[in-house]
Amino acid sequence: xxxxxxxxxxxxxxxxxxxxxxxxxxxxxxxxxxxxxxxxxxxxxxxxxxxxxxxxxxxxxxxxxxxxxxxxxxxxxxxxxxxxxxxxxxxxxxxxxxxxxxxxxxxxxxxxxxxxxxxxxxxxxxxxxxxxxxxxxxxxxxxxxxxxxxxxxxxxxxxxxxxxxxxxxxxxxxxxxxxxxxxxxxxxxxxxxxxxxxxxxxxxxxxxxxxxxxxxxxxxxxxxxxxxxxxxxxxxxxxxxxxxxxxxxxxxxxxxxxxxxxxxxxxxxxxxxxxxxxxxxxxxxxxxxxxxxxxxxxxxxxxxxxxxxxxxxxxxxxxxxxxxxxxxxxxxxxxxxxxxxxxxxxxxxxxxxxxxxxxxxxxxxxxxxxxxxxxxxxxxxxxxxxxxxxxxxxxxxxxxxxxxxxxxxxxxxxxxxxxxxxxxxxxxxxxxxxxxxxxxxxxxxxxxxxxxxxxxxxxxxxxxxxxxxxxxxxxxxxxxxxxxxxxxxxxxxxxxxxxxxxxxxxxxxxxxxxxxxxxxxxxxxxxxxxxxxxxxxxxxxxxxxxxxxxxxxxxxxxxxxxxxxxxxxxxxxxxxxxxxxxxxxxxxxxxxxxxxxxxxxxxxxxxxxxxxxxxxxxxxxxxxxxxxxxxxxxxxxxxxxxxxxxxxxxxxxxxxxxxxxxxx
Ligand code: SF4
Ligand code: SF4
Numbered sequence: 001x002x003x004x005x006x007x008x009x010x011x012x013x014x015x016x017x018x019x020x021x022x023x024x025x026x027x028x029x030x031x032x033x034x035x036x037x038x039x040x041x042x043x044x045x046x047x048x049x050x051x052x053x054x055x056x057x058x059x060x061x062x063x064x065x066x067x068x069x070x071x072x073x074x075x076x077x078x079x080x081x082x083x084x085x086x087x088x089x090x091x092x093x094x095x096x097x098x099x100x101x102x103x104x105x106x107x108x109x110x111x112x113x114x115x116x117x118x119x120x121x122x123x124x125x126x127x128x129x130x131x132x133x134x135x136x137x138x139x140x141x142x143x144x145x146x147x148x149x150x151x152x153x154x155x156x157x158x159x160x161x162x163x164x165x166x167x168x169x170x171x172x173x174x175x176x177x178x179x180x181x182x183x184x185x186x187x188x189x190x191x192x193x194x195x196x197x198x199x200x201x202x203x204x205x206x207x208x209x210x211x212x213x214x215x216x217x218x219x220x221x222x223x224x225x226x227x228x229x230x231x232x233x234x235x236x237x238x239x240x241x242x243x244x245x246x247x248x249x250x251x252x253x254x255x256x257x258x259x260x261x262x263x264x265x266x267x268x269x270x271x272x273x274x275x276x277x278x279x280x281x282x283x284x285x286x287x288x289x290x291x292x293x294x295x296x297x298x299x300x301x302x303x304x305x306x307x308x309x310x311x312x313x314x315x316x317x318x319x320x321x322x323x324x325x326x327x328x329x330x331x332x333x334x335x336x337x338x339x340x341x342x343x344x345x346x347x348x349x350x351x352x353x354x355x356x357x358x359x360x361x362x363x364x365x366x367x368x369x370x371x372x373x374x375x376x377x378x379x380x381x382x383x384x385x386x387x388x389x390x391x392x393x394x395x396x397x398x399x400x401x402x403x404x405x406x407x408x409x410x411x412x413x414x415x416x417x418x419x420x421x422x423x424x425x426x427x428x429x430x431x432x433x434x435x436x437x438x439x440x441x442x443x444x445x446x447x448x449x450x451x452x453x454x455x456x457x458x459x460x461x462x463x464x465x466x467x468x469x470x471x472x473x474x475x476x477x478x479x480x481x482x483x484x485x486x487x488x489x490x491x492x493x494x495x496x497x498x499x500x501x502x503x504x505x506x507x508x509x510x511x512x513x514x515x516x517x518x519x520x521x522x523x524x525x526x527x528x529x530x531x532x533x534x535x536x537x538x539x540x541x542x543x544x545x546x547x548x549x550x551x552x553x554x555x556x557x558x559x560x561x562x563x564x565x566x567x568x569x570x571x572x573x574x575x576x577x578x579x580x581x582x583x584x585x586x587x588x589x590x591x592x593x594x595x596x597x598x599x600x601x602x603x604x605x606x607x608x609x610x611x612x613x614x615x616x617x618x619x620x621x622x623x624x625x626x627x628x629x630x631x632x633x634x635x636x637x638x639x640x641x642x643x644x645x646x647x648x649x650x651x652x653x654x655x656x657x658x659x660x661x662x663x664x
Contacts, residue, residue: 005533019655033393035077048246059381060165062486070126076395080379085165088172097539104334105384167222218246226283246307309357312341338363354437366397374421391483470554481541481551489534491656495648512626520640533560596642
């Protein structure tokens with residue numbers, strides 16, 4: 001289902017509490033994948049006058065769209081989260097699928113898919129949950145570090161920054177809606193108080209937390225490809241002055257110029273099959289114009305005590321030659337982009353020196369993160385890599401690798417690490433930080449250009465497909481589809497395998513009889529399902545699933561409400577509702593709709609639709625009574641399928657979005 005439906009605050013908190021308690025995970029991220037900082041190392045950095053406990057976080061994109069995504073990023077170690085871009089057009093129609101990480105990344109994503117108000121609420125909910133988690137973990141025995149201090153939310157280990165992202169043109173950004181939205185990010189008191197009232201009993205002791213009402217001080221600005229330089233300047237002036245935000249301008253790779261970009265992309269890295277959209281060279285801001293704009297804006301920023309920075313940067317606009325995504329133009333990310341943006345960082349520093357703030361996003365992963373830190377980039381954001389198998393669970397490795405590198409060089413702070421990296425390579429002691437940053441930048445660029453891991457030849461492998469097609473039940477159970485989903489929409493549940501020979505029910509003239517049926521078999525106890533409200537059909541789980549068909553399409557799709565189930569009547573799917581002693585599952589199998597109500601107090605179930613009504617003994621699966629408006633033969637395979645799903649969803653062994661609301 002392409003439309004995302006935010007998950008209620010209390011339900012998110014209940015799921016966190018019960019899932020952690022029962023499954024030792026949160027939103028399907030195992031506690032072993034939560035980042036635990038080394039207390040002996042200080043990874044903190046300053047960004048726009050604020051301290052963050054480390055410089056890593058998700059880039060504005062699929063990992064910062066919904067509350068659970070932001071919380072997952074944070075659990076995995078992110079302390080600088082660039083929230084998904086908002087804009088005035090908040091009812092986008094995007095083609096699906098929209099993410100293709102077969103190897104290097106392509107996407108046709110854009111800004112938030114939620115309404116402006118919904119986005120604001122997601123960010124408020126996420127900020128509040130993070131504050132609750134900081135305190136809860138301390139009490140529940142989970143410790144972020146061995147240092148007791150780290151359990152105090154005021155310590156550097158947990159300092160977290162939300163960086164807002166807005167787009168895309170002056171008119172939209174100056175609109176009353178965006179102005180008001182940005183003001184709400186600076187003072188979210190009203191919403192915080194609304195959600196404070198919704199904190200469920202499990203977390204009642206956190207109802208008095210003095211939640212920070214200012215969610216964000218900085219904006220990473222995203223402009224349309226082709227936005228004129230003077231318009232970019234006007235937007236920044238507006239944000240720096242009237243809106244009182246620090247500003248980071250996101251830059252596009254064509255700023256390198258056609259000659260330099262294509263030299264790197266084709267000659268050095270050999271991505272000769274990638275075709276850059278020629279228009280991108282013509283319409284994007286040039287390097288010289290960007291320099292001039294930023295020099296003028298530096299005065300505006302300093303007069304207003306604000307920070308001005310740039311981000312390298314945006315994805316590369318290319319022609320779509322594949323079959324997975326539908327749009328003619330798609331946006332390239334991953335390994336080749338890493339080298340292109342390092343080249344821009346290098347060029348930029350030739351003009352502005354080492355101290356100008358640069359934020360970075362381009363092919364960042366666990367292997368190159370330490371190098372990015374060694375050149376003083378803040379923040380270092382990641383996206384493509386987190387869409388690969390393991391998902392958010394790939395992030396702690398970035399930080400552990402950095403800690404290991406720092407230990408090796410006897411560096412305790414990031415600044416010391418920058419200097420020691422330069423000294424190691426230059427072989428001379430006592431190099432200053434500024435010089436070290438510049439030296440490391442140049443070295444890293446040239447090393448990366450030659451490094452085979454960024455070259456096309458090493459980036460052609462695609463995920464294995466084994467030739468079988470998914471269906472509702474049973475698969476090879478690799479579970480890859482769960483962590484690769486940025487929204488945690490896929491989950492597994494457990495059942496007792498089923499193998500029954502069933503009979504259908506013929507109802508004629510008010511009488512019923514059993515007639516030949518068939519066999520219903522589900523072989524495995526481990527089953528995959530999809531929670532539709534959190535799925536935007538991005539397609540990422542399809543890319544990594546070894547079987548064909550796409551888990552989000554073929555596996556049981558559960559909606560969060562009856563309204564959604566009814567609205568999406570062109571899709572197969574289910575919704576599970578609870579009332580008193582009864583549980584009702586509504587099910588649609590292509591165009592057939594059924595309802596199965598299980599009454600626990602009587603151990604009976606009623607299987608029905610518009611035509612018939614059949615009362616069953618739940619345990620024995622024997623017919624008690626059956627009636628129909630017209631003569632019909634009911635295919636009981638659907639009864640067994642729905643009975644299996646009810647049992648699976650009610651099985652308390654796993655906590656997920658479908659059963660967490662049913663636990664009251
Ligand atoms: S379930 Fe699959 S298609 Fe849906 S949001 Fe997640 S990764 Fe994308
Ligand atoms: S649906 Fe695909 S990715 Fe998910 S567990 Fe089954 S085989 Fe693996």
